[in-house]
Amino acid sequence: QVQLQQWGAGLLKPSETLSLTCGVYGGSFSGYYWTWFRQPPGKGLEWIGQINYNGYIKYNESLKGRVTVSIDTSNSQFSLKLRSVTAADTAVYFCARGRGRLFHLAYMDVWGNGTTVAVSS
Amino acid sequence: QSVLTQPPSISAAPGQKVTFSCSGSSSNIGNDYVSWYQQVPGTAPKLLIYENIKRPSGIPDRFSGSKSGTSATLGITGLQAGDEADYYCGTWDSSLTTWVFGGGTKLTVL
Numbered sequence: 001q002v003q004l005q006q007w008g009a010g011l012l013k014p015s016e017t018l019s020l021t022c023g024v025y026g027g028s029f030s031g032y033y034w035t036w037f038r039q040p041p042g043k044g045l046e047w048i049g050q051i052n053y054n055g056y057i058k059y060n061e062s063l064k065g066r067v068t069v070s071i072d073t074s075n076s077q078f079s080l081k082l083r084s085v086t087a088a089d090t091a092v093y094f095c096a097r098g099r100g101r102l103f104h105l106a107y108m109d110v111w112g113n114g115t116t117v118a119v120s121s
Numbered sequence: 122q123s124v125l126t127q128p129p130s131i132s133a134a135p136g137q138k139v140t141f142s143c144s145g146s147s148s149n150i151g152n153d154y155v156s157w158y159q160q161v162p163g164t165a166p167k168l169l170i171y172e173n174i175k176r177p178s179g180i181p182d183r184f185s186g187s188k189s190g191t192s193a194t195l196g197i198t199g200l201q202a203g204d205e206a207d208y209y210c211g212t213w214d215s216s217l218t219t220w221v222f223g224g225g226t227k228l229t230v231l
Binding site: 035094099101107111114 | 123153154156158160164165166167168171172177209211213217218219220221222223224225
């Protein structure tokens with residue numbers, strides 16, 4: 001049964017770069033959309049971006065310019081970098097395995113446990 | 122303000138049936154499949170329904186989904202205390218070219 005394990009720094013200062021990695025264990029890496037979401041305290045879920053196994057990338061336009069999603073197929077990992085963070089980026093960040101349809105995301109069937117990231121001076 | 126509209130809260134007694142609504146537009150729900158997620162506070166979301174009506178392996182048939190036009194519905198029968206959670210609908214928006222969620226509905230089991 002596939003599992004996603006995520007890791008990265010949990011406390012950042014304003015203007016620093018958020019960096020998270022998600023490892024995929026127990027399942028195939030190809031054929032899926034590897035995605036990142038976040039959830040600010042007390043709020044709903046927000047899609048950040050996705051990358052599929054052959055490197056096709058799509059970002060949320062609201063974060064475009066600050067966000068980079070990358071993939072390491074040899075180690076079955078994918079990563080998120082968010083530059084110039086502010087307090088508004090404080091959230092729980094989730095990685096997830098997405099299924100695709102017509103070249104876009106269709107649903108997410110496996111999720112990581114989440115990483116709490118706080119941005120504070 | 123979420124692209125998909127969900128009521129903020131619902132409450133019901135154990136054993137009852139509840140339905141969650143999710144309203145969108147022709148560029149999202151009206152144009153693609155809807156999925157539903159259950160999130161117990163402090164944990165990751167869990168897929169309940171995909172492609173409007175399908176249940177992943179391990180999800181009991183107490184959970185059901187439907188879609189009509191630009192709205193979708195999640196139903197839970199035989200409500201249990203363990204169903205207390207936040208429920209989110211989601212789909213792809215072809216105009217925004219973005220995955221969108223509803224704001225979530227908090228279910229309280231009385």
